[in-house]
Amino acid sequence: MSSRLVLVSPAIGPALREARFYDGSSSVDQGGAARARAAAKALPEAARVMVSPGARCRDTAEALGLRGAVAAELAPLDAGRWRGRALAEVGAAEGEALARWLRDPEYPAPGGESVRQVCARVGRWLESVPEGRTVAVVEPEVVRAAVVHALGLPTGAFWRLDVAPLTATELSGRAGRWNLRLGHAVGGG
Structure with missing residues (x-):
């Protein structure tokens, strides 16, 4: 039996x-929230559900x-230190640091994580997903990190993967070999 993982990005909100x-x-x-309620019946039955802590x-x-x-x-x-701040605000105040963080997967946000660190963290979790179907409601960057890990992409590809709100990205596989079904709107096929 293989592992089937459905990664659902959150619905739109102010942030x-x-x-x-x-x-x-x-x-x-x-x-x-209304769009998510309307899509509620569209997700497949799952053996387990995991949720990002946000x-x-x-x-x-x-x-x-x-x-x-909830999975930490x-x-x-x-x-x-950029948490809660607008991208434009950070760009105006710390443009060089922001540009380096977006360009260099090894460079951490000040007091935070690098892209490589989040990809490694999510990759470790991905390799522990048990057989059967798991649905996980996770942040867009968690979806990006999972895809980077699953496909063996360079971490520099992280920012080139767009994850729209309330979409599902599906991974399936076994023994560390993953296949990707590209994101689709939840309830939209």
Whole structure:
């Protein structure tokens, strides 16, 4: 039997709309929650459900009718002192550091994680996914990190992977060999 993993990105909310570094507390907005409720029956039955610890993933899971374990290893990329700040604000105040962080997968956000670190953390979790189907409601950067790891992509590809709100990305495999079904709208086929 193989492992089947459905990674669901959270519904839209203020932090995503405003291009803010996520601080874990911003939720989904009413429209995002309504879209998630409408898509609730579209997800496949799962042996287990995992949820990223951030509020918008927990709220999206609830709106989808999913109850699952919160998994610390599925936390969003830690942006350190940039948490909660708008991308434009950080760019204006710390443009050089932001540019280096976006360009160099080894360079951590000040007081936070590098892209390589989040890819390694999510990769370790991915290799521990048991057989059967798992649905995980996770931040877009967790989806990116899982795809980078699953396909053996260079970590520099991380920022080139777009993950739209409320989409599902499916991975299946066994013995460390993963196949990818590219993201699709939850409930949209």
